[in-house]
Amino acid sequence: MSTDDSHSQMGQSVGARIRAARQAKKYTQSQLASPDFSVSYISAIERGQIHPSLRALEILARRLDLPSTQLLPQYSQDGRGGGASISSPMNENAVIELALLEAQICILQDEAVQAIAKLGKLADKHLQDRQRTQQRYLLGWAYLHTAQLQKCENALVEAEKLATAQNDTYSSLHTHNLLGLAYAAMHNYHRALQSHQNCLKLLESAQPQDPFFQCEVYNHLGQHYTHLDDFTSAIDMFKQAIVIVEELVAPEHTRSIYWEMSLRSEIYHHLGHAMMKAEPEKARAYLEEALQQENNVQDGLTNASITIRLAEWFLVHNQLEEAEHNARQ
Structure with missing residues (x-):
């Protein structure tokens, strides 16, 4: 089964959980959406047509009085219970996507040490290029939060090279932004300036x-x-x-x-x-x-x-x- 199928399955699971939580709170889609999102955006998430961003997931979870991790699908190693088996390549890929998502949530919740542990477990996994880029980016972000600045720089430089090779402008500009913050923390303001100038150039051309x-x-x-x-x-x-x-x-x-x-x-x-x-x-x-x-x-x-x-x-x-x-x- 393709990566798109894997994303679709996980998106449908997240959407179903959001819909169930909304209905339990007796919210309409409009009430859940306002003022940050459109009704069509919420509708598309609930139907599994799109994946909510981490920022959107945090906002929706807070509005539904739930921890954001409760809106994520659960996977088990053996397939028993409510989780899905990871024995197939499709589910293995979904577990990787979930681990990356959970790591990002940990960083946003000031639990960077946990994020580093989760991301470290992915090091020996067979990651796609996009996943490898995200893993290195998130690792750099987590190292920045824990003031491990040299490790942060190393991870982000690798993430930027991967993003450039894939022509991934979105990842490149966010990586340059974090590199700028890392260099500023190192008091290397010339390199911080260069990183944020690169980030600005990418932003100005982005749509x-x-x-x-x-x-x-x-x-x-x-x-x-x-x-x-x-x-x-x-x-x-x-x-x-x-x-x-x-x-x-x-x-x-x-x-x-x-x-x-x-x-x-x-x-x-x-x-x-x-x-x-x-x-x-x-x-x-x-x-x-x-x-x-x-x-x-x-x-x-x-x-x-x-x-x-x-x-x-x-x-x-x-x-x-x-x-x-x-x-x-």
């Missing part, structure tokens, strides 16, 4: 566009430039990120509100620092203007971030009364 990811990459680039004392380039990167954040405030992006508030606060924090280094005279006017913008007024986190930077500006310029006033806001 469909992912503005959330793109915004995060601009933010990372700004931080790398800051560490390299190239404050002018850092400011440009942070401002690019803010432009994207402001676009994500539109009604069609309301699902991103918590993400947007947190990231915008972080970007203004780093942007304020870069401006005080590169354009100290312009920094005050920029920060005061930013405080008056409606989105920033309504966003307590961002408002606090800008106010703190403004207080720092007054302190540096020995305007202690103004610094104290802003610090108490």
Whole structure:
């Protein structure tokens, strides 16, 4: 049986579990979908036509008050009970897919050590090229979470080579992103900058566009430039990120509100620092203007971030009364 058949079987099992859990909660598909997904997306998952992403699985499980692993199919070694036998190549492949999925869930749940153990067990399995790429990528991600930075780099470099050989743009750009974070953790900001520049190039040519990811990459680039004392380039990167954040405030992006508030606060924090280094005279006017913008007024986190930077500006310029006033806001 083909790999597609294996994916279909696992997708149908996941979809059936989601449908059963939804019906048990007496939710309609619309209630389960809103505000993150469309009804057609939920319907396709439940019919087994598509596989939910790990992010979608986490959201749906949380909405259904279930651990995400409970939505995954169960496999047994001997075929007894409710699981499926892994004696056939099709089921062996499904078990590999499941192990990769479980490892990713472990990482998302801050259980990277467990993820490393699960991924290590796949090392002697006969993995397809795509599976090998994902295994190395996830291993690098888990090593990053456990601060095993050299192992992280080795795994991600191998994942990137595999992704490039397969012309897998999606895996390449996500691998470059993690490599950038790993190099930054190593304080190798030149290589971190190069990795995130490669990531940005891939993102700009990717379809469909992912503005959330793109915004995060601009933010990372700004931080790398800051560490390299190239404050002018850092400011440009942070401002690019803010432009994207402001676009994500539109009604069609309301699902991103918590993400947007947190990231915008972080970007203004780093942007304020870069401006005080590169354009100290312009920094005050920029920060005061930013405080008056409606989105920033309504966003307590961002408002606090800008106010703190403004207080720092007054302190540096020995305007202690103004610094104290802003610090108490």
